[in-house]
Amino acid sequence: MTLRSCPRGPWSVQGASLVIGVWPAMEIHRIAPLPAGLSELYNEIFDASGLHCRPQLAWIADAGGRLGFYAHGLVALGAKDMTDLATNVWTKYLTHLSVHDAYWAQLSGECVYTLSFEQVWWICVRLLLAHELGHARQAECGDGRHGIAAETDADDFAARIAQVLGWDASLDALVMHAIGCTSGTACGHPSPDGRVAVYRRAREAERRAQLTVAHWR
Ligand SMILES: [Zn+2]
Numbered sequence: 001m002t003l004r005s006c007p008r009g010p011w012s013v014q015g016a017s018l019v020i021g022v023w024p025a026m027e028i029h030r031i032a033p034l035p036a037g038l039s040e041l042y043n044e045i046f047d048a049s050g051l052h053c054r055p056q057l058a059w060i061a062d063a064g065g066r067l068g069f070y071a072h073g074l075v076a077l078g079a080k081d082m083t084d085l086a087t088n089v090w091t092k093y094l095t096h097l098s099v100h101d102a103y104w105a106q107l108s109g110e111c112v113y114t115l116s117f118e119q120v121w122w123i124c125v126r127l128l129l130a131h132e133l134g135h136a137r138q139a140e141c142g143d144g145r146h147g148i149a150a151e152t153d154a155d156d157f158a159a160r161i162a163q164v165l166g167w168d169a170s171l172d173a174l175v176m177h178a179i180g181c182t183s184g185t186a187c188g189h190p191s192p193d194g195r196v197a198v199y200r201r202a203r204e205a206e207r208r209a210q211l212t213v214a215h216w217r
Helices: 038-049 079-093 099-107 117-141 147-165 169-178 192-216
Strands: 011-014 017-020 027-030 056-060 068-071 074-078
Touching: 017 074, 027 056, 038 056, 038 117, 038 147, 068 117, 074 079, 074 117, 079 117, 079 169, 117 147, 117 169, 147 169, 147 192, 169 192
Parallel strands: 056 074
Antiparallel strands: 011 017, 017 027, 068 074
């Protein structure tokens, strides 16, 4: 297989601004300070992805509700978007128990996690980074998919990375559900249940693939 050259630009960092595209079709984002530990996490996810081209990571103040995006060799995540998403998962998807209630819930076989808001935030961030690397894979391979087909493929890729790195599938599924689109035919992304289904299917496929490799060695 011949690899294409790695996508790079057009984008540039000008002071505290990230400028994507060329005039007059430019998109300008404010760059925010990179949270401690983010580039190490990104490197770990990239290493597990098997990709040839390492996109530059950008942490922008606000991705305007898009959460993040991939563009021309660049993976960008929005700081505000990630806080909003983690808040959504924290408040709408998790039941918060007292230590006493958690003890009894555990005894009755319920799945109980001890999670801080910060941990939920990192779970959101890492899954979105893996998703954006799915778009990087599409660019690297010259994959012509776009729209919902491209988003589904990026979710599939994220789930395979999650399996390789052993991320908690139940928590990832909550995030996948939270980022699903509920606007019907106006959606550019799959529905909440659709995203969860793709995630679960891809993890299972990756798990079986890893088992097959182990068996034949
Ligand atoms: Zn996407």
